[in-house]
Structures are given as C-alpha cells and as structure tokens.
Amino acid sequence: DAKTTQPNSMESNEEEPVHLPCNHSTISGTDYIHWYRQLPSQGPEYVIHGLTSNVNNRMASLAIAEDRKSSTLILHRATLRDAAVYYCIPKTSYDKVIFGPGTSLSVIP
Amino acid sequence: DTAVSQTPKYLVTQMGNDKSIKCEQNLGHDTMYWYKQDSKKFLKIMFSYNNKELIINETVPNRFSPKSPDKAHLNLHINSLELGDSAVYFCASSQEGLQPQHFGDGTRLSIL
Numbered sequence: 349d350a351k352t353t354q355p356n357s358m359e360s361n362e363e364e365p366v367h368l369p370c371n372h373s374t375i376s377g378t379d380y381i382h383w384y385r386q387l388p389s390q391g392p393e394y395v396i397h398g399l400t401s402n403v404n405n406r407m408a409s410l411a412i413a414e415d416r417k418s419s420t421l422i423l424h425r426a427t428l429r430d431a432a433v434y435y436c437i438p439k440t441s442y443d444k445v446i447f448g449p450g451t452s453l454s455v456i457p
Numbered sequence: 458d459t460a461v462s463q464t465p466k467y468l469v470t471q472m473g474n475d476k477s478i479k480c481e482q483n484l485g486h487d488t489m490y491w492y493k494q495d496s497k498k499f500l501k502i503m504f505s506y507n508n509k510e511l512i513i514n515e516t517v518p519n520r521f522s523p524k525s526p527d528k529a530h531l532n533l534h535i536n537s538l539e540l541g542d543s544a545v546y547f548c549a550s551s552q553e554g555l556q557p558q559h560f561g562d563g564t565r566l567s568i569l
Contacts, residue, residue, distance in 0.1 A: 382557070391461075391547045391560030392500065433498070444513050445558060447492075447500040 352436050357452040360426040368421040368451055370436030379438035381412060381419045382445070387432045392447070395421065395434070431455045460484050463548050463561040470538060471569050478533045478564045480548030488512075489531035490549040490558065491523060500547070506531050507553060543568045 353371040360366040372381065382397040396403055396410045398419075403410040409422040423430055435450040461482045470476055482489060490513075491503040504523045505513035511523070520536045535542060545565050551558040 384558075386500075389562075391549070391562050392558075393560065394557030397557070444502050444505065446502070449499070 352438065352448050354434070354436055354448065354451045356449065357454065359454045359456060360423075360430075361456050362428060363425050366423040366426045366430070366453065368423075368434050368436075368453065369418065370420070371418045372436065372438050373417040375416055375438045376440070378440045380440070381410065381416075382437045382439055383408070383410065383421050384435045384437065384445075384447070385430075385432040386435070386450070387429070392435065426453075426455045428455050428457060461548055461550055461559050461561040463546075463564050465564060466562065467565050467567075469567045469569065472538055472540060474538050475534070475536045476538060476566075477535070478546055478548075478566075480531050480533070480561060482529055482548075482550040482559070484550055484559060486550040486552050486556075486559070487528055488551050488553055489525065489528075490551075491531065491533050492547040492549065492560075494545045494547060494563070496544070504531075504533075538566075538568050540568050542566060 351374050380397050380399050383395040384392040385395050386392045396405050396408050398410045398412055411420045433450040433452050435447050464479045488507045490505045492500050493503055494500045503515055503517045506525045509525045522534045525531045545563040547563045548561045549558040
C-alpha cells in the first residue's frame with residue numbers, strides 16, 4: 349500500500365482558493381489517487397479521483413504531478429461547508445480504501 | 458432518498474451485551490463495507506462483501522460477525538461488547554473497481 353503524507357491542518361479564508369497537498373512517493377503505476385472528505389459528524393464523502401491527467405468536477409480540481417509522486421486538491425472558492433478532514437488515498441481497482449489521518453481544513457469567515 | 462442508511466444512529470449499551478447494526482443501500486451497488494472510526498478519528502476498514510460474499514476481513518475479533526442477507530443489506534452483529542468497541546461504525550457501498558464509495562452517516566456505539 350502506498351504511504352501518503354498530508355499536512356495535519358490548514359486554514360483558509362472564505363471564498364479564497366484552497367490547495368491541499370498530498371505526497372505519495374511510493375505510489376505504484378496502477379494506483380489511482382482518490383480524495384475523500386469527512387464533514388463533522390458525517391460519513392466520508394467522495395470528492396474526486398484521477399490517474400495521470402488533471403481532473404475537474406463540480407466539487408474540486410485535482411492536479412497530479414508529472415511523476416505522480418504528489419497531487420493537490422484544489423477547492424476554487426472555499427465555503428464554510430468545506431470545513432472538513434480531507435483524505436488523499438492511492439488505490440488500485442480492487443484495493444481496499446485505506447484512510448490516513450488526513451488534513452483538517454478550517455475555513456475562516 | 459438516503460443512499461446508504463444505517464440504524465440505529467446512536468446505540469448505548471452495557472458491556473457484555475450483544476447488539477446489531479443494520480445497513481441498507483438503494484444504489485444498486487454490489488459491494489458493501491463496514492468501517493470503524495475510533496476516538497482518535499482513525500477510520501479503518503473491517504469487512505467487505507461483494508455480492509453477498511466476504512472478500513475483505515481485516516484483523517477484527519470474531520465477536521464481530523457481518524451478515525449479508527442480500528446485495529442491498531450488510532448487517533453487523535457484535536457479541537459480548539467490550540469498552541474498546543466504543544466507536545463510530547460506518548457502512549459504505551460501491552460498484553466494484555474504481556467507483557467511489559458512498560458512506561452512511563454512522564452509528565455511534567457507546568459501551569457503559
């Protein structure tokens with residue numbers, strides 16, 4: 349299983365962009381990079397995933413480094429509702445999802 | 458419509474009791490999971506079922522027994538509850554492969 353390193357916590361001002369980094373230097377060639385988040389008192393929620401190319405969806409963008417050893421989750425305009433723990437998870441098709449400590453994001457009004 | 462629903466939401470019980478947590482998904486997924494989130498907030502997979510067959514069984518005491526009566530349901534039965542079982546238990550489902558997992562809102566189990 350690929351190991352990941354994420355900051356323990358980050359802060360952002362409301363309506364500002366947020367860049368959440370993740371290092372996954374031991375990622376294998378077949379691992380996709382998944383991001384989930386967990387809002388307070390809720391279950392984890394899927395955010396986005398990608399393999400090599402940058403990906404966009406309605407929630408966020410995912411920028412993947414060319415060597416795939418790191419990635420960045422981008423929230424274009426942070427809202428108070430985005431305050432959550434964000435998890436970066438490399439996994440192949442049939443791997444189990446392994447959650448690390450994640451990054452706790454605080455959004456300041 | 459709730460996609461993954463768990464009952465009960467809260468469960469407070471005495472040490473030594475036996476209890477069950479139910480999970481249902483209406484997404485048509487073929488794989489379901491149970492996770493445990495302890496007081497330190499680490500989320501760990503316990504079990505995974507695909508089409509009613511057990512495919513992941515992490516190092517979990519055999520007091521924990523999952524039961525999948527059909528593809529849409531995965532229940533968790535816990536015998537002889539211990540203080541260390543206090544945690545939030547999450548059920549999830551997905552289609553096989555890379556598809557994202559959908560989680561329920563959790564069952565908060567407290568052992569007195």
